Amino acid sequence: MEKGIILEIKNLYKTYYIGEETVRALQDVNLSITKGEFVAIMGTSGSGKSTLLNILGCLDKPTEGDYWLDGKNVKSMKKNQLAEIRNTKLGFVFQSYNLLPRTTALENVELPLLYNPSIGSKLRREKAEEALISVGLKDRMKHLSNQMSGGQQQRVAIARSIVNDPVIILADEATGNLDTRTSYEIMSLFQELNENGITIGFVTHEPEIASFTTRNVKFRDGRIVSDVATAKKISAKEALLKLPDENLILESHIIPENLN
Amino acid sequence: MKLYNLIKIAISAIRRNSLRSFLTMLGIVIGVAAVIAMLAIGQGSNASIRSTISSMGTNLINIMPASQNRGGVHQGRSSSPTLVVEDVDFLKNNSTLIDAVSPELDGSGQVIYGSNNWPTTIYSGNEDYPFIKKYEVETGRMYTTQEIKTAAKVCLVGQTVIENIFTEDEDPIGQTIRFNNIPFKIIGTLKEKGNNTFGQDQDDMVLAPYTTVMKRLYRQTHLRAIVISAKSEDLITETSAEITELMRLSHKLNDSEDDDFEIRTQEELISNFGSISEMMLVLLGSISAISLLVGGIGIMNIMYVSVTERTREIGLRLAIGGKGKDILRQFLFEAIIISIIGGIIGVGLGILASTLIESILSWPTLITMDSILLSFLFCSFIGIFFGWYPARKASLLEPIDALRHE
Incomplete structure (x- = not known):
């Protein structure tokens, strides 16, 4: 394995059998990700991008092919070993946040570390606080997850994904449930994390969102059709500033109504 | 995974789902209390009939x-x-x-x-x-x-x-x-x-x-x-x-x-006494069997539903590195805590109900250690088993299937 490569898959196949129908979700996929990359995995729904992400995240197993994560071949691992890999080497951000409801942000972020026996309660608390500070939720640590806005919830989820110092964060349509402004805010946070050295795999179907990353991998019908560095990486922070002012939009809508 | 962390997780899960935990516990409370009260009435009547016959001088x-x-x-x-x-x-x-x-x-x-x-x-x-x-x-x-x-x-x-x-x-x-x-x-x-x-x-x-x-x-x-x-x-x-x-x-x-x-x-009396005792025994047996069954089914349903409902949560826990056995043990702990607390409250409530029945309706009641143990152990067992069983099923799922569960 080349130096700096943290993740590599070779000749990967994934086939589902639904009744008599055979679905070839992934066919002969080869991909490697180097430390510090921010990779957008793109494609329409059914293109196999989510299947790949699940396999990269050790949530699902390939039908054929090899997968090395941080120098270890994952393919031959048992369920419990995979759980340990997920616990120590991976971070997940889901479209629907998947936070525990009626639980504070801090407790949600602590959760992965609770499953790691080598981390004591003091260190756990410190790391969770640190993660929440880095996503900008310093003042909301004790807030309950279900009393937060979507953007805040996704920030908690991102804090949860980085709390175990993973080799890669895997995000599945992480901005899919958010409005444009909040999406940009989240992307700006991802960029910030990436600039601090965190590797990110980001599944999305929105080209706009993909333009915030450093590399675009396109899927179609289970195969990679293009794999290029982003032509011109856009800063999400700058994009945010270019958005029309929300308050102005609101006012322009309200005033005519009041006149009627 | 550390036992302490596990208990911490189980307790915080119970508190987080306080309404559901309360309803589950209520199922067990009512199950245990109903069985104890039913048995108390049955055994009370039995004892009262026996003493009535006995007062005629069977010996x-x-x-x-x-x-x-x-x-x-x-x-x-x-x-x-x-x-x-x-x-x-x-x-x-x-x-x-x-x-x-x-x-x-x-x-x-x-x-x-x-x-x-x-x-x-x-x-x-x-x-x-x-x-x-x-x-x-x-x-x-x-x-x-x-x-x-x-x-x-x-x-x-x-x-x-x-x-x-x-x-x-x-x-x-x-x-x-x-x-x-x-x-x-x-x-x-x-x-x-x-x-x-x-x-x-x-x-x-x-x-x-x-x-x-x-x-x-x-x-x-x-x-x-x-x-x-x-x-x-x-x-x-x-x-x-x-x-x-x-x-x-x-x-x-x-x-x-x-x-x-x-x-x-008093041979006649003794043989009557024998057949009445036998009848009461059958009656008591059916009362307890039916009330245990009813209580058990209630507990079973609520436990099963409440665990199945949390399949997505199980998926999340698996995704962030929980092992199947961690999940299983967490749910087992939850079921044990809920069943035991519910069982203890149920015993208290059952005794209270029997006492009230005796004092308000003046029906004879008799609470025996046997009926307390029987109902407590049976209901706890049902509660724990039907907390454990769906959790086991969920913990064996691939994490991605558990996460996708609707």
């Missing part, structure tokens, strides 16, 4: 004089002078299966107090007589051994006699009544017993020391009967056999001579 044995044959003529049973006080002492000293024994003399007569009179029966025995015949002193006292020895003219009176010769505001104790012209001082009253199985009023009586009745009332030396209470209802046959042997010894009868006495037991 009572009577020895009567046998009818004697004098020159070819059968004599009346009561005129046979074969039973004497020495027989009572002999039985008392030599029997191993007898609990208590007493001579018995009775006779009817007119009781007079002031201008009132009432036809009644006088019964008499020694100090064990009320115990054998299941009479209880309501007020005043029983006659003493000393009073038996001196043939004191004292007596206790039954409720029917009191009602007929005293006015309501009169205290019978200390008054003197005359029975067949012999004055008796009343030292106590007897608790109401009601009619016996033959419709005879068991409260229409006067109770006196047998010596008094024997020497002062009837001036006779023989007894009308000897009454015995056996140590156990189950040993009635053995006790009868032993009594027969001892009585033949006491009367110095040789092998060729017939018994000059007759032993009577």
